[in-house]
Amino acid sequence: MSGNPALEVRLELYVDGAFPDRLASRIGDLLSRRWPMAWDVKVPSDPSFEHPAEWRAVIPLLEGTTAETLHRQLAGDVLALDPSDAFHFRTRWSFQQTPNHQEVYEERWKPLPA
Numbered sequence: 001m002s003g004n005p006a007l008e009v010r011l012e013l014y015v016d017g018a019f020p021d022r023l024a025s026r027i028g029d030l031l032s033r034r035w036p037m038a039w040d041v042k043v044p045s046d047p048s049f050e051h052p053a054e055w056r057a058v059i060p061l062l063e064g065t066t067a068e069t070l071h072r073q074l075a076g077d078v079l080a081l082d083p084s085d086a087f088h089f090r091t092r093w094s095f096q097q098t099p100n101h102q103e104v105y106e107e108r109w110k111p112l113p114a
Contacts, residue, residue, distance in 0.1 A: 005061045008094040011074065012052035016086040016110075019047050026081050027055065034077075035059045049088060058096065067093035071105035079109060086110040 013027065024043045031039055035057060043053040061067075071091045078089055088108050095101040 006058050006096040007061045007067065008056065008058050008096065009070070010092040010094075011055045012090040012092070013054075013078065014047040014049060014052040014088050019043070019053065023081065024053060027053075027078065030077055030081070031055055031057070052088070052090070061095075067091070067103045068105060075105075075107045 011027070011031070015023070024041070028039060028041060037057055037059070040056040041054070044051045047053045070093075074091060075089050078087070086109060088106070090104065090106045093103045093105075
């Protein structure tokens with residue numbers, strides 16, 4: 001991480017209805033391409049708001065980026081995977097240099113009625 005501040009990122013996701021098996025691997029692939037490191041992954045048998053599927057890692061925070069802009073980029077990437085008719089996406093960002101500093105961003109997506 002050569003001098004850049006580090007962030008612990010936790011991506012949490014659940015979908016309305018059944019959680020597609022392929023979705024977890026697609027999200028894992030997406031995260032590994034963006035940040036090639038080991039991710040701690042927990043996908044409960046029935047993810048919910050209280051117990052979402054979760055991916056966690058410590059990543060470098062590059063100069064000029066913020067947790068909010070990274071969240072927006074990830075939300076767009078997850079939406080592009082077309083996870084289901086509706087999903088809830090949350091990211092938690094813990095700043096390693098400031099232990100009590102955490103930022104949380106959420107997105108709730110539902111398609112417009114036809």
